[in-house]
Amino acid sequence: MTSNNETSSYWDYLFTELADHRTSNWFLLKDPVPGLTILVTYLFFVLKWGPAYMKDRKPFDLRKVLIAYNFVQVICSSWLLYEALDGAWLHYSWKCQPVDFSETPEAMRVARGVYIYFLTKVTELLDTIFFVLRKNERQITFLHLYHHAGMMAISWGVAKYYPGGHGTFVGMINCFIQFCIAFIHNGQLLFYSCGYPRWSVVFTLPNSIFFYYLFADFYKKTYKGEVKGSNGMDKKVH
Template sequence: MASTWEKTKEFYNWVLESGDPRTDSWFLVHSPLPVTFLFASYLFVVALGPFYMCHRKPLKLRGLLIAYNLAMMTLSSYMFYEFLVTSVLANYSYLCQPVDYSRSELGMRMARVCWWFFFSKVIELLDTVFFILRKKQEQVTFLHVYHHGTMLFNWWSGVKYVPGGQAFFIGMLNSFVHIFMYGYYALASLGPQMHRYLWWKRYLTIMQLCQFVAIAVHSSYNLFAECPFPDGFNIAVFLYILSLIALFLHFYYWTYTRGKKEKLT
């Protein structure tokens, strides 16, 4: 028992000490415990939130949702710009890009936008809270919770250990897709009169799937080529993206293919 405890402490100390010293002191980065607490709190809200709202009227939150979605759209635009411009100025490769661990201007600029991308995943947990408060429980699917929860840990480890390098491509693509996603949510939050302008939801899902395929190709390439970026991260990203592709394809099938067939019969 003591040996197991000692090994656990050694591993925890290794987790703390083996990260990038440039980002170690940044908010929520040093230890996995705050992020783990956030995740546990998130699951608590997901599990008990519907019971709390069971005998209460759904909250409209119209003004808050408009402001939130526009703010997230703006943040996504900023992150996409930073990922793109910094990678171009630093002459990043789309085939193999190691992490720049220096304290150069561009190295720190890329690390900072990686942190903002991680922190945006913390903010995005509010998506679920708003669904629950509005009693839109059908939106809180396994895919929704899985995606939000895992991205939190994925990007904590990214900022802790590899803030930049190959990871920039994931952040850049995801930020680009989220500009349109939160734009869609902003329009939807304006009310039922906007529904006729939201015909492109299906294409938003297709855009997300294309993003995942691009990330899978990008990550898998370096599993077969020499590149000074940790293979462990590329393998983790590749396997994770495969899970998202499977889940989003299932969602697409039941929402846009099987669902439409059932409506016609």
């Protein structure tokens, strides 16, 4: 009984007391169980059940579905970029910006933007599901899975604990540019004390470095592979 009480106490401390009270009970944010269930189901489908189901079937024609899906993603991304700029970074300190945990309209606007960003990361898991249904398994690389699962997990943590402040900068950037600028801005947290948690760098900085390494390795293998020339000698494809 004591052990169960201690476990419950730790659980409440981690996912209730430490969380931002404004967003803590929003859909999918109350505790990690729903999010983990989604990720486990996603990985099981794209790695096991989906390929097995499609093995003896023709690829689905998802052209119209993909057009609609991509259109919605573009609209969401455009809106989030506008919200990030107009609601935050046109007013934020670019050196270091703490999270505003108040319930002012400005602070809640940023918190909602972070939450919507997290929800878009959930919907982007459909990218991989579409690959499976179209039998494009070659595109389902470790890099691809790591990126989608990692972004959903990290954005969940940001939305639940620190929905605002300096961490929102990462949501505005992408691919290599995302790595470079996030590296600089997250690194600044080590040298400036402004109320934004320095320990967050322990999660965001290694993730940025690891993701860059995976992207560079993927690029090298995909676009820098060796092929045979007409004289039988190996040559690089650039």
